[in-house]
Amino acid sequence: MDFFRFDLALPPPSPAYVPIRIRSLLFDGIRRLRCGRGGQVGQHRLDSTALPIGVGDDRTLRRHGTLKPMSVRVRFAPSPTGKLHIGALRTVFFVHLFAKKHGGQNILRIEDTDRTRYNPESEREFIETLAWVGIEFDEGPHIGGPNAPYRQSERKEAGIYQEHIDRLLELGHAYKAFETSQELEEMREFQTINKQPTGYFGGSWRDANPEQVEAEIAAGKPYVIRQRIPRDRKIVVQDGIRGRIEFESNNLPDPVLIKADGMPTYHFAAMVDDHLMGTTHIFRGEEWLPSSPIHWLLFEQFGWTPPVFIHCSVIVGADGKKLSKRHGATRVLDYGAQGYLKGPLKNFIALIGWSPGDEREIMTEEELVEAFDLKGLQTSPGKFDIEKLKWMNGSAIRAMDPEELLEALLALVHDPYTAQYWEEFEDENPMPNKPPIDGKVILHRLRLLGGAAQRDRAYLLEAVKLEQERVQTLVDFGEACEFFLVDEVHMEQKAVDKWLKQPHVPALLDWIIAKLDESADTSVERFDAILKEFQTNAGMEKLGPVVHPTRVALTGKTVGPGLFELMSVLGADRIRARIARARTFIS
């Protein structure tokens, strides 16, 4: 559907006015307004379309005048201080789905207002990772756009925030404060000891007289600019998935808008930019919920129409705590290195905290776009279940065309980050009854695949086809295909003891060699016939005693693809060599 924006001349807000006005006038999209009995007012949720303030349907248009079409504009605005982690990926993915669903634009903006935490590597990591998972932007620092620049540090240089803070200062919604950080610290200490809410509720500057302020400036004292939070009123934030959230303005300290170094804080820069860039929906983590009233207020003080705020729940680890390495990984690139495909990764992550409303789970990106709706967004935090991701990933691998699968596998093998990841890998969370995972071994096996692809790609493809339905990750192919690729397979002691030491085995191996010499036919059917003939001749009731020793002789293992298929892929030469070697294990 289309969104429409109209500008409402809102009278100066009063405590009673705003919520009622918003509710009764602006939100034709309110789906239900539940009232308890006895006059208790219940919670209400917005309609799935969750129109922003100032946005309505045709009826609103007729009643309230001019509307101009407004398309969805959303943004991802990370702070370049570290790696792109899985929780942030989900937020961008929601943003991406939402933009695609509504044919809107998606913008990348870099929030680098904290120079002390700025990490130049980080921005590249974000862009590269996002490119890997296939999330693209319509505007951003890497591609430019009509709202450039897209880095807040550059926007600061361009004077964008200066202009806006001046306006706020003029309007009396902001003021300069000259406390030193030490003074502020003492103030907080005092508040804590006296069990008062901590924060700056005015200090000595909120109501200082202008001469005093001028004097401090003349004396060259550093200062910050704070937002003047109106007192004694209720601030109602409309959240696109949580409904209305009320805050008592007296509980809100006056936040710093411009730091002493002249840089804006998040509160200020993000809201100014969101307005300037025409953001219609702000998707962000729920950790922003407590500061949402000051953001809402900023829009009001500027006289701007606020966007829809959507506070997404967080993803937590299996223990309910913040996601950490112990539960898999936090860094998105690590999932790639571990052999997860971007498709199922996105599919899985979307399903934590969102549901299409029906019972679909495995979905293509097109289906996700089509089904995406704010209504399906979850307000409660979700735990990250790596087992389900594995299942979904395995399912995707099975659904792939083998040639395409091999491409993906080789891309992983040749990605420099794969080597880096596994070389440094330490198993922090080993399985109870298994030895810890050795990254070096994993890497070695992956390189084996790379080498095999160069020597005999067709052979590797056949091996991949046979293992396709028994792996969960791309990395699993390393171990699964290893026996195809090495000359001397690792012979598992237990397998040797159980199957190779049986009395009929030497005759069986001789038989296979003899049959191999008879004909060059190495089809699956031929091996089927060869082994069954042996079974019949030996008068065996079951095929197992024929199949299992042969498998051990050829692969060193008791598990793997169907024996006849595997023999057909191995071919006569490899079979001969392996049987010859297997004989040395018999005695």
Place this chain on the structure above:
RNA sequence: GGCCCGGUCGUCUAGCGGUCCAGGACGCCGCCCUUUCACGGCGGAGAUCGCGGGUUCGAUUCCCGUCCGGGCUACCA
């Protein structure tokens, strides 16, 4: 401490006042398929819907309280 958010099987979730002694999926268990392991198919165990009140003929669904969990409480985002 203050403020805010959240609470359905172990996990992700469906559920919008009766169709729910709660549906699906992962995981787990069993059976089938089968030369093994997987895949696939079938079936099973598993949630007194955090707890207590209230509203209602009727509450997982609405309201209040309470408990528990989480977040915020910076010149960080």
